[in-house]
Amino acid sequence: MNRSQRIHIAPLGFEHDRIVLPAKEYDADHVILLDFIADNISRPAYHQDVIDDLETAGITMTQLDCNLFNLYESMSVIANQAIKHDSDGDQVYVNLTTGSTITAIGGMIACMVTGAAIPYYVRADEYASGTEPIGHGMEFADELPRYPMDGPDEQQVAVLAYLAFCKQEAETVPETYDIRKDDLIEFGKESKLPFAAEYTGDTKKGYYRRLDAHVLDPLLDRDYITIEAVGRSKRVHPTNIGINTAKAFSYLLQETDVDVHPEDINI
Known part of the structure; x- marks a missing residue:
């Protein structure tokens, strides 16, 4: 040992x-x-x-x-x-x-x-x-003393990291970036994020409500993302501070099943 x-x-x-x-x-x-x-x-x-x-x-x-x-x-x-x-x-x-x-x-x-x-x-x-x-x-x-700080939780960082990675992948052709709420729900299911994995209902609206309440609304409140109306759907963009936050708190990705790693996020 x-x-x-x-x-x-x-x-x-x-x-x-x-x-x-x-x-x-x-x-x-x-x-x-x-x-x-x-x-x-x-x-x-x-x-x-x-x-x-x-x-x-x-x-x-x-x-x-x-x-x-x-x-x-x-x-x-x-x-x-x-x-x-x-x-x-x-x-x-x-x-x-x-x-x-x-x-x-x-x-x-x-x-x-x-x-x-x-x-x-x-x-x-x-x-x-x-x-x-x-x-x-x-x-x-x-x-030195340490004090608890209120940062984003694991699933919020996971979504931010995913948005940051997708934004970077589309950097050379920005108009190809097209991450919408539907994409984030699928990402949440695949990555077993709590807002999706713990949902016991069977309606799409329920997923939207949980995505907003547990992930997007808190990120919006901190200016980590913006949401753009595109027809009847919503496109979600990470802000610069959101990308930086995803990098800073990327250690939380170790607690998730997300296939995005700290080194995948460039700042």
Whole structure:
């Protein structure tokens, strides 16, 4: 039987000590480094030092691509990794210190909405600027509180993800996009979403009512979708914020039978 591992998720951004030292101090077994280098900058030499020093400490690591300046992508990557490892019985910690402010916000939200990881902030002994890592040394790591957040539920995210995927598939020829309520009802049946799977009636109107009440009305209230009248039917479009939300909350797709994956949603 595999023992529970201590997993640290840390952006490989502008730090050395505040990645390596808490991982060593708090006995991390594995570190997931969120890696991003903008096109207009060179990779800092201390990035390799981070990798070398973790290896020397006997800590294994994985590097994952993640845009540290995109809130929704940061939240998506962190949330999906937190859920994955928490489901495996691991203890998951998220280092909010070592990337951008945007990554820190995304990481904190991911911890709050999933409840699957503990966020922490590392105070440096001293700070620098220029080509050196921003912080030097480690005073101590503060564990931060998590608060519950009210996000979209699994079936709402599933429908948003489906809409986002279909919108992207039609991107080169936008006029071919034609997802209507009938399509969403069929999608709900195929994916065993509660609004369809738990319906005990036998009328189409009943499906429409449940789709509206449980999925579309809440998404409309948050401006995640728009609905366009097309003759006697309704075409459903995801908004930009809806697509971003589908990406950010894509970890919830793991709880469904939906055949859309986080990497299928581009933002």
